[in-house]
Amino acid sequence: MSELLLPPEHRYAKRIKEQLNEDGSELSILNLGPTHPATHGIFQNILLMDGERILEAEPTIGYIHRAFEKIAENRPFYQITPLTDRMNYCSSPINNMGWWMTLEKLLDIEVPKRAQYLRVIVMELARITDHIICNSILGVDTGAYTGFLYVFQFREKVYEIYEEICGARLTTNMGRIGGFERDWSPKAFELLNTFLEEFPAAWKEFENLFERNRIFIDRTVNVGPISAEQAMAYGFTGPNLRAAGVDYDVRVSQPYSSYEDFDFIIPVGKSGDTYDRFCVRNAEVWESLSIIRQALAKMPEGNDFHADVPDYYLPPKEDVYTSMESLIYHFKIVMGEVPVPVAEVYHPVEGGNGELGFYLVTDGSRTPYRLHFRRPCFIYYQAYPEMIKGALLSDAIVILSSLNVIAGELDA
Amino acid sequence: MSDSNINMVAPPEGVVGEGFFATKLNDVVGMARANSLWPLPFATSCCGIEFMATMASHYDLARFGSERVSFSPRQADMLMVMGTISKKMAPILRQVYEQMSEPRWVIAVGACASSGGIFDTYSVLQGIDKVIPVDVYVPGCPPRPEQIVDGVMKLQELVRTESVRRRSSPEYQELLASYNIK
Amino acid sequence: MALETIQIQEKLVESFDSVVFEFKQERDLFSFEVAADKITAVILFLKNDPTLRFHFLTDLCGIHYPDNDEEHQFAVVYHLHNWYENKRIKIKTYIKGENPEIKSISNIFLCSNWMERETYDFYGINFIGHPQLKRILNMDEMISFPMRKEFPMEDSGRTDKDDRFFGRTTDNY
Numbered sequence: 001m002s003e004l005l006l007p008p009e010h011r012y013a014k015r016i017k018e019q020l021n022e023d024g025s026e027l028s029i030l031n032l033g034p035t036h037p038a039t040h041g042i043f044q045n046i047l048l049m050d051g052e053r054i055l056e057a058e059p060t061i062g063y064i065h066r067a068f069e070k071i072a073e074n075r076p077f078y079q080i081t082p083l084t085d086r087m088n089y090c091s092s093p094i095n096n097m098g099w100w101m102t103l104e105k106l107l108d109i110e111v112p113k114r115a116q117y118l119r120v121i122v123m124e125l126a127r128i129t130d131h132i133i134c135n136s137i138l139g140v141d142t143g144a145y146t147g148f149l150y151v152f153q154f155r156e157k158v159y160e161i162y163e164e165i166c167g168a169r170l171t172t173n174m175g176r177i178g179g180f181e182r183d184w185s186p187k188a189f190e191l192l193n194t195f196l197e198e199f200p201a202a203w204k205e206f207e208n209l210f211e212r213n214r215i216f217i218d219r220t221v222n223v224g225p226i227s228a229e230q231a232m233a234y235g236f237t238g239p240n241l242r243a244a245g246v247d248y249d250v251r252v253s254q255p256y257s258s259y260e261d262f263d264f265i266i267p268v269g270k271s272g273d274t275y276d277r278f279c280v281r282n283a284e285v286w287e288s289l290s291i292i293r294q295a296l297a298k299m300p301e302g303n304d305f306h307a308d309v310p311d312y313y314l315p316p317k318e319d320v321y322t323s324m325e326s327l328i329y330h331f332k333i334v335m336g337e338v339p340v341p342v343a344e345v346y347h348p349v350e351g352g353n354g355e356l357g358f359y360l361v362t363d364g365s366r367t368p369y370r371l372h373f374r375r376p377c378f379i380y381y382q383a384y385p386e387m388i389k390g391a392l393l394s395d396a397i398v399i400l401s402s403l404n405v406i407a408g409e410l411d412a
Numbered sequence: 413m414s415d416s417n418i419n420m421v422a423p424p425e426g427v428v429g430e431g432f433f434a435t436k437l438n439d440v441v442g443m444a445r446a447n448s449l450w451p452l453p454f455a456t457s458c459c460g461i462e463f464m465a466t467m468a469s470h471y472d473l474a475r476f477g478s479e480r481v482s483f484s485p486r487q488a489d490m491l492m493v494m495g496t497i498s499k500k501m502a503p504i505l506r507q508v509y510e511q512m513s514e515p516r517w518v519i520a521v522g523a524c525a526s527s528g529g530i531f532d533t534y535s536v537l538q539g540i541d542k543v544i545p546v547d548v549y550v551p552g553c554p555p556r557p558e559q560i561v562d563g564v565m566k567l568q569e570l571v572r573t574e575s576v577r578r579r580s581s582p583e584y585q586e587l588l589a590s591y592n593i594k
Numbered sequence: 595m596a597l598e599t600i601q602i603q604e605k606l607v608e609s610f611d612s613v614v615f616e617f618k619q620e621r622d623l624f625s626f627e628v629a630a631d632k633i634t635a636v637i638l639f640l641k642n643d644p645t646l647r648f649h650f651l652t653d654l655c656g657i658h659y660p661d662n663d664e665e666h667q668f669a670v671v672y673h674l675h676n677w678y679e680n681k682r683i684k685i686k687t688y689i690k691g692e693n694p695e696i697k698s699i700s701n702i703f704l705c706s707n708w709m710e711r712e713t714y715d716f717y718g719i720n721f722i723g724h725p726q727l728k729r730i731l732n733m734d735e736m737i738s739f740p741m742r743k744e745f746p747m748e749d750s751g752r753t754d755k756d757d758r759f760f761g762r763t764t765d766n767y
Binding site for chain 3: 061062065067069070071073074105106232233234235248253254343344345346348355357359361369370372374378379380381382411412
């Protein structure tokens with residue numbers, strides 16, 4: 001334990017020496033994390049406490065720093081999707097699609113409408129699973145295990161859809177430059193329809209369990225509020241910012257993948273407290289469901305699932321064996337020798353937690369020269385010490401889970 | 413009992429007679445331990461989400477006597493390391509392991525915990541067996557819940573057949589010494 | 595009226611003259627370069643000017659260009675966003691290779707605090723005036739800066755990889 005204790009010159013240690021309360025009680029230090037059972041993920045906060053109240057917090061991050069950006073500089077473009085998967089692993093498809101769209105912006109590729117709609121569907125499914133995790137875990141932290149067990153079944157249903165689309169459950173590694181690797185099977189649409197039928201009732205019930213629940217309201221209302229100005233100064237985006245009352249959503253401000261074709265509202269909160277964050281996420285799930293329904297209804301005829309870009313899109317395997325041209329393309333793509341312009345692009349998508357940006361610098365070689373991920377969690381987690389100042393210890397846990405900080409995204 | 417569908421663990425081999433049952437202490441202890449493993453989830457990243465799925469209603473790890481997730485290392489038998497362990501994290505993992513009381517078992521869930529996985533970088537520990545001894549490795553990135561359950565069952569098999577004297581044997585002491593533990 | 599890129603350019607040139615240069619439209623992003631010593635002034639101007647109003651710092655990161663000349667070894671890139679007009683800009687500024695340093699913008703944008711720490715951690719760029727410039731993702735004991743191009747990606751301590759099987763030594767015939 002000794003190496004984790006604070007050195008005597010640390011400012012907390014000094015403050016404890018100086019400050020003595022009127023009743024003679026001392027301040028204390030609590031080391032919360034990095035493997036504290038109540039925090040989901042690896043976050044360390046050294047708290048200076050006066051009894052149950054938190055006076056100050058000092059976060060340490062980087063406990064699962066995996067050097068994504070360094071790896072990205074050493075991998076051909078199509079091998080970077082697995083990295084994006086592992087960033088925000090609660091909603092991998094959004095990250096995958098965001099990365100492909102960045103490349104498509106770089107290469108000026110127009111994706112067919114149908115593929116764009118399919119992408120919208122899978123991204124909204126990912127958003128639903130992300131919000132399911134966040135909100136049900138928030139329930140667990142306030143003492144309600146039921147909701148978690150109940151709605152987690154529906155994550156399994158979504159995983160089955162993912163499996164039908166790409167073969168994987170969690171880290172999906174889905175898609176190609178210009179579209180999907182294969183068309184969605186009828187089974188995938190069937191599963192999707194069943195999900196759309198069954199899930200709303202369950203989600204309604206989940207909402208009912210919490211939204212008017214006295215205990216839940218007492219634990220979350222006015223806990224960890226953040227004003228709109230402060231949230232913007234701290235670089236908040238996504239549901240956490242919208243809970244503070246700012247209707248900024250990348251899907252609307254910079255529509256990608258045909259989001260402009262769909263009709264949906266941006267739910268906003270008022271006080272930016274934990275309860276508002278919970279409600280905004282709940283409402284977003286309903287909007288996502290509505291977007292999926294619209295996309296299914298408006299789905300263009302035909303079976304386009306990728307753009308016609310032989311330079312970047314792998315040819316079907318049977319062609320590789322029979323046609324010389326396909327073999328050459330296949331070889332070049334697999335070896336990573338595809339023509340890439342020298343350019344810089346930035347592409348934002350609305351991830352589960354906010355604006356997920358990809359800043360890509362290329363130098364014409366087979367790997368990115370520099371790839372920087374704008375990770376929403378990393379940026380807004382800075383505000384956490386500010387938000388828990390003056391809160392109770394048990395509130396700090398609730399605030400952390402309502403922010404939905406994903407360790408993989410935080411530490412890159 | 414006959415009309416319910418509760419599964420009972422079969423008794424170990426032994427001699428049954430009227431009013432007595434004789435068997436080896438080893439087998440009884442092994443059976444008891446194997447069916448009440450308290451897991452300590454050390455979940456850092458993606459595999460942790462799959463562990464949540466394993467614990468939740470669909471896969472239900474409770475069927476194997478492991479529903480009581482012990483977040484305190486001192487009361488846990490089975491350390492499940494899920495996700496990437498970076499070099500910054502390694503001393504903490506080791507500390508958690510040292511705090512567990514004997515007998516203790518370790519499952520490395522997923523490619524990252526087993527070998528570093530796709531993250532062959534300067535900041536990632538290339539497999540947790542560099543710092544603590546591991547009993548069962550579960551492959552996959554991330555492994556499916558079925559695989560995690562399979563890993564737990566493999567560990568149960570190990571626990572069931574483990575000699576009660578193993579933990580005080582010189583071989584075991586040597587193993588710990590090679591990791592510089594105590 | 596929407597904010598036009600030409601408007602941004604004129605305003606900047608009017609106030610800063612030759613400190614801002616290389617204006618160009620890169621796909622959907624308007625970008626320009628700023629001389630390193632004036633970066634805080636330019637960003638403060640962009641934030642506070644009543645017509646420009648770039649009030650949101652989207653991103654901040656570093657880039658290493660080992661092949662450039664000595665004065666352009668590192669770049670710091672700022673992405674600003676005006677939500678009122680929905681306009682994004684990218685500002686790039688080059689700094690020298692030896693003891694790279696630049697003024698911190700952490701008192702202009704609160705959120706740049708950790709982003710600057712991350713850039714310091716990765717590249718060793720010293721942000722002057724930063725309240726707590728220390729490593730954030732890597733271990734405090736680390737001495738090198740891992741995102742510099744010369745730093746190897748792979749873990750050097752690995753013993754299970756035999757370089758001969760990867761064709762990485764010259765005498766592996």
